[in-house]
Amino acid sequence: MRVDINARWDRLTALRHLPELADGGVELIEQPTPGEQLEVLAELNALLPIPVMADESVHTPHDALEIARRGAADVLAVKTTKCGGLRRSREVVAVARAAGLACHGATSIEGPIGTAASLHFACAEPGIDFGTELFGPLLFSAELLQEPLHYADGRLHLPTGPGLGVELNVDAVQRWTRN
Numbered sequence: 557m558r559v560d561i562n563a564r565w566d567r568l569t570a571l572r573h574l575p576e577l578a579d580g581g582v583e584l585i586e587q588p589t590p591g592e593q594l595e596v597l598a599e600l601n602a603l604l605p606i607p608v609m610a611d612e613s614v615h616t617p618h619d620a621l622e623i624a625r626r627g628a629a630d631v632l633a634v635k636t637t638k639c640g641g642l643r644r645s646r647e648v649v650a651v652a653r654a655a656g657l658a659c660h661g662a663t664s665i666e667g668p669i670g671t672a673a674s675l676h677f678a679c680a681e682p683g684i685d686f687g688t689e690l691f692g693p694l695l696f697s698a699e700l701l702q703e704p705l706h707y708a709d710g711r712l713h714l715p716t717g718p719g720l721g722v723e724l725n726v727d728a729v730q731r732w733t734r735n
């Protein structure tokens with residue numbers, strides 16, 4: 557089990573409760589404290605016997621560099637939307653690889669197009685070496701693709717068509733269009 561605190565705990569709360577979560581068998585802690593407080597994240601990462609993943613702390617290649625310099629995390633959550641697109645995400649991953657940090661293919665709950673893009677990125681980029689969580693479309697009540705993305709056995713399968721491998725259902729999009 558992994559726990560994402562979403563940057564909501566202050567330092568003292570994190571110092572009090574994160575060791576208990578680690579003792580209880582939690583295998584990874586994601587971003588327990590505010591994103592800008594890298595010194596706190598570094599303190600917690602040094603204290604804990606389990607990996608710390610940075611999410612709200614990493615948007616840019618320079619953020620990745622600062623995290624590496626301070627030893628603030630073991631894993632970076634790379635979201636293609638958060639990091640500014642596919643090319644910029646690649647730069648973040650390149651810094652992480654150079655520093656020996658792992659990268660997780662994370663999600664901002666994108667719809668199927670964004671998820672397909674993130675999936676292709678994760679499959680094409682060897683630096684995404686800590687799994688993915690591209691479940692966004694599973695939370696949507698409407699299907700926006702001609703052929704839905706294929707989830708099975710806890711995995712998302714890479715579409716094989718040209719481009720992103722998916723085709724938008726324009727009728728479905730028009731149904732949800734607001735003027």
Ligand SMILES: [Mg+2]
Nearest residue numbers: 560562586611
């Ligand atoms: Mg997160």
